[in-house]
Amino acid sequence: MKKLSRRQFIGSSAKAGLATALFPAIVPASVFGKYAPSNRINIGTIGTGRISRGHDLPGVWKYEQAQVIAVCDLDTHRVEAGKQLVNEYYSRKTGKTWDGVKGYSDHRELLLNKDIDAVIISTPDHWHALACIHAVQAGKDVYLQKPASLTISEGRTMAEAVKKSGRIFQIGSQQRSSPQFRYAAELVRNGRIGDLTTVYVGLPGDPSGDEEKEMPVPANLNYDAWLGSTPKVYYTEKRVHPQTGFDRPGWLRCEQFGAGMITGWGAHHIDSAHWGMNTEYTGPIEIWGHADFPTHGLWDVHGIFRTEALYANGVKMIVSNELPNGVKFEGTKGWIFVTRGDYRATASDPVPDASGVKPLEASDPAIIRSEIGPNEIHLYKSDDHHGNWLESIATRKAPITNAEIAHRACSTCLLHHITMKLKRKTILGPGSRKI
Structure with a gap:
């Protein structure tokens, strides 16, 4: 997909959300039954950084009823690293070379994939609510990393969108489990x-930090889209995420992206x-x-x-x-x-x-x-937070944190x-x- 400016990305996202709202929800491909390939819950992950790699992906791929088939990130290096991580896991698990994971640089494209039943959203906080709204409007069940939103008003809009959609939603408040x-x-x-x-x-x-000078935007990062609905500010690596490795990202300490x-x-x-x-x-x-x-x-x-x-x-x-x-x-x-x-x-x-x-x-x-x-x-008793979400997808019963x-x-x-x-x-x- 052509690289869009931030304004184009947000504008087209809003239009896409409206358009998908006019169509009935997509029926998941995975219906009940023991875990034959055709009955598994196919999962895409939106955001492939630290929390995705270390917590959310391992939290679902350990279950036989789940199959991670797609990864998405606005940093193409992270898309490739995410594909590699998941493919290597399934290669070890099956004992065969695995290359079944598709990569995306735009979550809206991932959501158009009808083979995907559910998504895990592990983006920075300022993208949580909008990505979730897009996902439930596209008929996907959602596991959303906390916090639910950057602002109170967008959180209320997100909660209403989930309610209207009837999709299964779990927030990543794993202390409940x-x-x-x-x-x-x-x-x-x-x-x-x-x-x-x-x-x-x-x-x-x-901890606080020092001043950081402006840096060129890496060619692999769609920084305009990464900023999302927040004000445009100059790029510096510590404002976003490390370009090498998956240490704690700097955006966590910038009020523009989280509190x-x-x-x-x-x-x-x-x-x-x-x-x-x-x-x-x-x-x-x-x-x-x-x-x-x-x-x-x-x-x-x-x-x-x-x-x-x-x-x-x-x-x-x-x-x-x-x-x-x-x-x-x-x-x-x-x-x-x-x-x-x-x-x-x-x-x-x-x-x-x-x-x-x-x-x-x-x-x-x-x-x-x-x-x-x-x-x-x-x-409500849950012994595993990701497992509770997957069980709810299969049974259509409410998970522990709606x-x-x-x-x-x-x-x-x-x-x-x-x-x-x-x-x-x-x-x-x-x-x-x-x-």
């Missing part, structure tokens, strides 16, 4: 710590907090806080911060990167703390800090030894980010339920 997070939420919702009063959410931090850790890890932890609070389909009614932002350098996402939010049920949420990484539920009869582990931020990525942090702790060990009785609240839940977690994160900027209390009121 981790036993300690589910169990913590069940304990809280069944009153093991009394009445819930306060939830503390601790996030990793993000920083408040959405990067906040989308995980605030979703887990909402699960325990029973506020998955709403949001705060008041919010206030502050943050330090870099005064120079390319990377401009928030630094040290503390924000607080009040919910209609009277529970307060406090979010800060000066709290332990995880979610602490505090009630009138004790507390529960749940986490993946202790993490610290490095120049490349948050990494485990070998300090022996337990995944689940409580003020009284008896709390976490408690069993949830048959007549108590039992939450589009509305994904949007509400993300919109809450974005409200915390907005209050960092405003540095004052914002009264949202009951209308926040419609955000």
Whole structure:
């Protein structure tokens, strides 16, 4: 396909979305049945960088019912690297030379492939919502990396598009499929710590950086399209992704493309907090806080911060990167703390800090030894997030994190980010339920 300017790409994307909305959804080629080739779920991946290679592709190709048949990226070098990665995996698995993966440099072309039943979207944050909208309008089921959107309004549009399409949607909030997070939420919702009063959410931090000079755009990167709907800014490698290797990309620390850790890890932890609070389909009614932002350098996402939010049920949420990484539920009869582990931020990525942090702790060990009785609240159980998505595609039953839940977690994160900027209390009121 001819290389388009950013304006042409966005404009034609909008037209393509409208056009596909006028046609009925494409029926997936993979229908029920044991995993004969004709009955497998054919998957395309949009975005073939670090999270795709290290998490999303391995998360689905391990299942016999899934077959990755296409990869897409705006960087042609990454298209080829993605094809090679998947072909080599299937070559090892089958013991035969495998060359069955098609590469695309435009996700709209990939979506026209009727052999593809579902897509994994692992792009930078500012492309999440639009790529998802295009995918469900094209009749594809979607696994979308979190956060759901760059802005609240586009997240709401995305959630409505998924609902209208009837497609299966899973957001990449894999903590929902981790036993300690589910169990913590069940304990809280069944009153093991009394009445819930306060939830503390601790996030990793993000280091700032230096000024970076303008560089020529690599011939292999469609930078105009990569910028998407965001303002045009000069290219420098650290603003986008490494041209060699797949280390943590610099766009994660540029507000133009994502809000920083408040959405990067906040989308995980605030979703887990909402699960325990029973506020998955709403949001705060008041919010206030502050943050330090870099005064120079390319990377401009928030630094040290503390924000607080009040919910209609009277529970307060406090979010800060000066709290332990995880979610602490505090009630009138004790507390529960749940986490993946202790993490610290490095120049490349948050990494485990070998300090022996337990995944689940409580003020009284008896709390976490408690069993949830048959007549108590039992939450949706998933043991593997990608596997749950594939099962939902086959059965057409809802996965563990639908589009509305994904949007509400993300919109809450974005409200915390907005209050960092405003540095004052914002009264949202009951209308926040419609955000």
